[in-house]
Amino acid sequence: MKSFLFKPLIVLSTLLIIVSCSKDDDTYESLETLSVEVIGEIEAKTTLQDNSGAHEHNFSGLRVDGFTEAFESGSKGSYAGANVTLASGSWYLTDALLGSLSNDRKYGSKSMRIRNSGYAIMNFNMDNGADIVRVRHAKYGSNGTSTWRLIASYDNGANWYYVGDTVTTNSTTLNTVTFTVNTTSAVRFGIMKLSGGSNRINIDNFEITTSSGSGNGGGGTAARDSNITFGNPSNANTSSNNYYLSKPDFILSYNNSRGTANWVSWHLSDAWRGNADRCDCFKGDYSLPSSFYKPTTGDYTGTGFNRGHLCPSADRTYTDGANENTFYMSNIAPQSPDNNQQTWANFENYLRSLTDEGKEIHIISGVHGSGGTGSNGYAATIDSGQITVPDTFWKVALILDNGTDDINRVTSSTRVIAINVPNDQGVNSNWAQYRTTVNAIENLTGYDLLENIPNSIEAVLESNVDNGPTS
CATH class of the missing domain: 2.60.120.260 (Galactose-binding domain-like)
Structure with missing residues (x-):
């Protein structure tokens, strides 16, 4: 009333x-x-x-x-x-x-x-x-x-x-x-x-x-929240190497010089998941400015690197269209097969398992550096230098019970998991081996990953290395 x-x-x-x-x-x-x-x-x-x-x-x-x-x-x-x-x-x-x-x-x-x-x-x-x-x-x-x-x-x-x-x-x-x-x-x-x-x-x-099943939750009911609740990490805008791009299912900062995103941000809860099949429909992102380089799926063929999703396909299965959106090449970066298919996939599966327990998760994932080792050996770039092969893939996940007004529910005890995985063959399949602090990733990238959290709480969360369960 x-x-x-x-x-x-x-x-x-x-x-x-x-x-x-x-x-x-x-x-x-x-x-x-x-x-x-x-x-x-x-x-x-x-x-x-x-x-x-x-x-x-x-x-x-x-x-x-x-x-x-x-x-x-x-x-x-x-x-x-x-x-x-x-x-x-x-x-x-x-x-x-x-x-x-x-x-x-x-x-x-x-x-x-x-x-x-x-x-x-x-x-x-x-x-x-x-x-x-x-x-x-x-x-x-x-x-x-x-x-x-x-x-x-x-x-x-x-x-x-x-x-x-x-x-x-x-x-x-x-x-x-x-x-x-x-x-x-x-x-x-x-x-x-x-x-x-x-x-x-x-x-x-x-x-x-609203509390009708969208917006910032529904009083414990899984909801589809903002994909960038906790801030714009790089203050992405209209510059070519920090270009703010909004998709229905994620937000990203695109780097035209690298040919990949700098970071991708999205919200995960059971409301984003459903019965849609994986479409395997990789496609160029022509919503980018006409002057930008736009990778295609063929640019990865024969390189020894997988087309690695930042926002995973399996995080967006509530409709066929949502799943298809994750296959824009702006959401893809060259990833070593062992990292993509084992370490990275295991962490993605773990986070999705938390939504079955009534959790919602705010996730930011990105790449850093140049030079990785794929199935064909080391490479700094692919596609004649147009696409930079990252040195590492990193991810930060802030985990809450399903609920409303997420920013104001974060406390110094809220679980935050940060990982930084080398982009190489032979990496450990156990993602927990690569846990680090948010501060370490911020120092690496120069980003402010959780800027909307009050500073006193943010300082505690960003200095801790997660030691919670892994399965």
Whole structure:
């Protein structure tokens, strides 16, 4: 049930005359807007986090299950009020657009940009309510500080309420604010800029989680959560050697110079598993920019190295399409057969076995260095130097009981397993022989693997070598 703390009636103007003269939005526009009345206030726990990574979901039934709107689809280059169709559904934006300039703070190629007293509202309801709303926000370019609020409507957009506290945007880094709303009523949300005048803010990865079997869990029920809950390890963006790429079933940072991912991040629970068969359908990833090198399955033929999955095929069997997604070559790296078929496979099987015991696991896996030994001997590269053969394959797995609000459930006793396996023939088939600390992998790679965990807890978890069971 929603609870109301009523405030005086606030009626936004139905006509805004906006003048702009900066180079990146130099069109003079008279903007007619929808009428949005904010008639009250809803109490909600509001939690601020710094330097939080992007989250990504791709759920069916978006009106019921949670989602993350990354603002990558759709197009709106004008500040004029208009509807825009995004991956999550139809939104109305006024004094707001989808920005793709270098000054727009974003994880992928676009984010939402709001100025003056602009706002963005969903044109659809979450029919079964929502548990948590998370928003990433930052200052556009060198603009000054602004404030904004989350708003919600329980009557299909006729009336709106402020939710939680006022948020101040004063950083050029995309930070996270979390609103714990916990309502079972049909609801739609929006963002309303309150102060800062012509200063612009960027909003990216607007995330809603629910208890209906998606989002951040369902009170002990296996769920399909964000694939990047604990952060963007390398602050991946649009650069060619640290390119942020979102797939429905995993997130990755692609390195064009290496021809492989730097890292892949995904969530594992029983909800991601089903009866789909392994498709064995390796394919080039043509969602990468046209200028990028795109490996094909033939580039590995006769090299002595396996096409090694980072996000495993068997972790995504809830649909045929999900399993097929793991066969994009952007999720593949040259792996020694003994590592791929024994050590690595044994660890993958162990983690999947934990989901049968009611566990959910947040996993980040990647490669480091150059030069490995396959069945044909040592090689630093394959495909005429286009693809780097890694020196090691590493993986970090954070393990929780199935549940909700995963970041806030992590304690200094949470189990975290980190392994780093040489990419050679003759490696020990027992993955436990390669356990190490998260700190050691971070020192090796320069990444921040669990950045969204409070620092005091993160420091403990990242310094420990796991000594838990292995089967």
